[in-house]
Amino acid sequence: MAPTTAKQWTVEGKNGFDSLKLNEKAPVPQVGDKDVLVKIHAVSLNYRDLIIPKGKYPFGVTDGVVPGSDGAGTVEAVGSRVTRFKTGDKVVTLFSQGHLGGSLDGASIATGLGGVLDGTLREYATFDEQGLVHMPSNLNWLEASTLTCAALTAWNALYGLESRALKPGQTVLTQGTGGVSLFALQFAKAAGARVIATTSSEKKAELLKKLGADHVINYKENLNWGEHAKSLTPGGAGVEHVVEVGGPTTMAQSLKAIKIDGVISIIGFIGGFSKDQPTFLDCLNNVCTVRGLLVGNRLQFEDMNRAIEQNNIHPIVDEKVFDLVHLREAYEYMWDQKHFGKLCIQVA
Incomplete structure (x- = not known):
């Protein structure tokens, strides 16, 4: 059973990385009929994450949003109407939660995790079942957490x-x-x-x-x-x-x-x-x-994951991995361009 409270970061203001605030006893979200509760194991950071607390992101951001779009974790519970996942499944988040196929539109472009919608930099999160994909079987948690934005963006660039x-x-x-x-x-x-x-x-x-x-x-x-x-x-x-x-x-x-x-x-x-x-x-x-282009849709994500499995492709993860509590230090490390490949946060 998931706990009732968990660690969670939010973006409070636009004063740089000091705008990142940690709540160690945030309530774990309730599971709706079509929701999937995910225990987050790993998150990877993007340039977008760094400029949101600096007030430089050109797209929509909700005040007090949970940052982070990329995450991999385990399904802890599912709503009564969920059909795509079951407890114990390993999953990865979709960036634009409403971008299931085809081109973006006015509605789906406003469903970005960690900007408009609460994201992944927390221990537990709920997502609509349509906003997740199954994790490639050949990857570990850190590797899988890098797929949401960077990998799918590259795939869209080459095949979109x-x-x-x-x-x-x-x-x-x-x-x-x-x-x-x-x-x-x-x-x-x-x-x-x-x-x-x-x-x-x-x-x-x-x-x-x-x-x-x-x-x-x-x-x-x-x-x-x-x-x-x-x-x-x-x-x-x-x-x-x-x-x-x-x-x-x-x-x-x-x-x-x-x-x-x-x-x-x-x-x-x-x-x-x-x-x-x-x-x-x-x-x-x-x-x-x-x-x-802005990342990609879920159908492209699933095509990409099949290619990752078939070709045994492993994402390049920076040798330095931060834990959730030291998120600000991770932002500074990435801002100073000390990383090679994807910078990851170990959550669970």
Whole structure:
């Protein structure tokens, strides 16, 4: 039986990481007819989690929200009308709880965990049964907790446009060593594609090569890395997919790398903002598709999990793992970019 109270973090204000407040005796949520009570075992952090308490997240946030979108845990109890799960099942959270299939709409975009809806940085949580997926059998708790946002975003970038879905032999350009980029590298290699990765250090370059990157470009040493990436493709035609995480500061180089009819998937803006950035005309001049995406839907999540099991893909988890009580320290560690891959919180 679940306890009646448990540890839970909330975001109270927009004053930075001091806005994170720990309640050690928060009430465990009641289980409704269609709800699933989950004992959270592990949570992974995203850049989004860091900017919400700083007041810099561009989408909706509820006052006093429980932060965290990514989580893996055990089903402790189910409501009377639940059919998808049973007690003891291992599950992973869906980011947009209402995004079950197809494209986002006005309703489903407003169901993000840890922003609009209470998230995962707590010991026990209830979710509508539609907002969970079964955990891949080949992963441990920490690995599984990384799938919700970073993995599904990478999967959507490579397979979300069905007419332009990644094919064996094509080339993918990834940026840096964050969670989305590393997942894109792993998925692309499993699909028989070539990967050109960019990074800022020799140490990280060696790790990218160990993960299967065919070429690694140091973007600090080679400022024109987009053209260089293009020159590394067959016939110098360019890459079919760019997983764009830098945003305005890297977009010009991504456009230089892209192949005619290629796809640039804009994931985020970790490079910051810049007034000096490409225009819509540059998309026309490069004859490419530029798409913004927000994670993915549950059907894509289930497809991805099957691929993870079949190819025995294991997420890259940072060697340092924090416990729930030291969440603020984990935020600082990630903000200072000390992590490689996904940074995880051990909850249970």
